[in-house]
Amino acid sequence: MSEFALIDVLRARCAQARDDVVLGIGDDAALSTVPPGRQLVSCTDTLLAGVHFLPDTAPEDIGWKALAVNLSDLASMGAEPAWALLALTLPEADTGFVERFADGFVELARAHDIALIGGDTTQGPLSVTVTALGFVPIGAALTRAGARAGDVVFVTGMLGDAAGALALSLPPLAGEGARSAVFSPEGGWGQLLKRLNRPEPRIAAGLALRDLARACIDVSDGLLADLGHVCTASNVGAEIEADALPISPELTASFDAQTRRDLALAGGDDYELCFTAPAEREATIVKALDRAGCGATRIGRIVAGSGVRVVDSHGNVIATPRAGWEHFSR
Amino acid sequence: MSEFALIDVLRARCAQARDDVVLGIGDDAALSTVPPGRQLVSCTDTLLAGVHFLPDTAPEDIGWKALAVNLSDLASMGAEPAWALLALTLPEADTGFVERFADGFVELARAHDIALIGGDTTQGPLSVTVTALGFVPIGAALTRAGARAGDVVFVTGMLGDAAGALALSLPPLAGEGARSAVFSPEGGWGQLLKRLNRPEPRIAAGLALRDLARACIDVSDGLLADLGHVCTASNVGAEIEADALPISPELTASFDAQTRRDLALAGGDDYELCFTAPAEREATIVKALDRAGCGATRIGRIVAGSGVRVVDSHGNVIATPRAGWEHFSR
CATH class of the missing domain: 3.90.650.10 (PurM-like C-terminal domain)
Structure with a gap:
């Protein structure tokens, strides 16, 4: 199973149509459209085996959680999630693992209507980096900086x-x-x-x-x-x-x-x-x-x-x- | 040196102002503005020690290359690069390494007027995942799919x-x-x-x-x-x-x-x-x-x-x- 084929597994399992995705996984980069009047909200987080999840965690749970922790960052900004990119590092080309990982990832992605628009697979110690992208109306984002005494x-x-x-x-x-x-x-x-x-x-x-x-x-x-x-x-x-x-x-x-x-x-x-x-x-x-x-x-x-x-x-x-x-x- | 402080090192060294960045590194997610008439172009790529670069590669070179391979994907779409997010996994909290890595990363980022808008640092085997974001005028992107016999x-x-x-x-x-x-x-x-x-x-x-x-x-x-x-x-x-x-x-x-x-x-x-x-x-x-x-x-x-x-x-x-x-x- 080659790197290209693993990406195909992810693409096939994580397919999720969105009108604002012009070109999804499969080219050198994805093309998508931010709606008028919206700002782009971006974040990235890595989960590492033995640091962020126990080594025996089910692949479905790793897939879910890798997306969830990023969506949580979007949530804290008041953003509506839209797209995700996934960089998956695996010790070996284990199709079964990738399928199960994708199942957990896509279960959460579908619940929030998120399209996977980019991916990379590499061989190494188990690690997942997701980048999540979403929108907020201009000026509507929540930040850490607005708290006032008395709140x-x-x-x-x-x-x-x-x-x-x-x-x-x-x-x-x-x-x-x-x-x-x-x-x-x-x-x-x-x-x-x-x-x-x-x-x-x-x-x-x-x-x-x-x-x-x-x-x-x-x-x-x-x-x-x-x-x-x-x-x-x-x-x-x-x-x-x-x-x-x-x-x-x-x-x-x-x-x-x-x-x-x-x-x-x-x-x-x-x-x-x-x-x-x-x-x-x-x-x-x-x-x-x-x-x-x-x-x-x-x-x-x-x-x-x-x-x-x-x-x-x-x-x-x-x-x-x-x-x-x-x-x-x- | 904590994870938070390492992010601060990256933020301090990679500061690069862009008018379209509303909120950069330092909150849960970044806020930025895609210009009217443009599509967003997104890609992500991981570099892993011993797979994508030799273990003794200079940190400056790793920083440069991690951004370069992603910008190359944007280039192939005919995109103008704008922003990057960086997920850096390091065996130990080595400020010197991060400073040198940031120097190489920002040298290339400045050459292309790219703002680092998001980052995550974790402890584990050396690995770098960059997500690069850019723009193309609507419909102007180059893809893999347009070649015709006779070209x-x-x-x-x-x-x-x-x-x-x-x-x-x-x-x-x-x-x-x-x-x-x-x-x-x-x-x-x-x-x-x-x-x-x-x-x-x-x-x-x-x-x-x-x-x-x-x-x-x-x-x-x-x-x-x-x-x-x-x-x-x-x-x-x-x-x-x-x-x-x-x-x-x-x-x-x-x-x-x-x-x-x-x-x-x-x-x-x-x-x-x-x-x-x-x-x-x-x-x-x-x-x-x-x-x-x-x-x-x-x-x-x-x-x-x-x-x-x-x-x-x-x-x-x-x-x-x-x-x-x-x-x-x-």
């Missing part, structure tokens, strides 16, 4: 599930006690694993937030790190109420209270949206994000100053885990 | 130099005879190495060919393979005159006649443009590409049928090396 901080969905699944998937550390009885793929662990392997990019939420949020980011490195980026870009600080963090029943069933809180604050891989908005918009926002299928929870507020602090129900600052997932700091 | 086949620049440099860089095979005396970086080898490590994407040539060529491709996998793609896409065949292949003095000084021919036909990594056009445009084309700085050589013609054959000066078909560089066929 309320919200997050979509639940936090910590993916990091919980990862913690449960890794071998126990020396000296670690017995784990809870719910750690079975049939029970809560299965739900957590789904959140790790099949994150749902919050595209509909991002679109709904265009006129409601002042600043937005997706939670990929962990809430503390990502909200920290918003604070830096907006030149403000933030205060998070530990008790307000949205924690799923599955995470509650699997970890003690402090571990849950640490996973929610710094676990990462959530692919939820964290955003700020004026307090008076809360009811409108909660209603809009319920319609978008993920809900939203008020978790704190933007303050003057800098940095992110976490407070308990008495308003006392509590110690937090190291902020954020940084590949090169381990 | 003349041209190629820009010289063929085989990069493959020659690679052959000279690798350890001699068992039983291989002594190599020519010009194999020194100061002599011909230096010129060949430059062609391997610092390919010049034929952007100006691609722009000049928009109204002159009928089909176009860049020669990355080797002339036979890439012209074969044109033939398949255009549903025609091609006949190449072996004696017409453009061979540099440096390649001539380093290899015997048959090896030179094989390197020119199937070596790959040339990043020249191979294109077809009506015969009566030859003088105009040669003049236009001289102005574009690379010249053009008539190397054969498009015929009815399929496949690419190579003929000697008597018109006899000659045996050719295996067509094309395929990563997964080794």
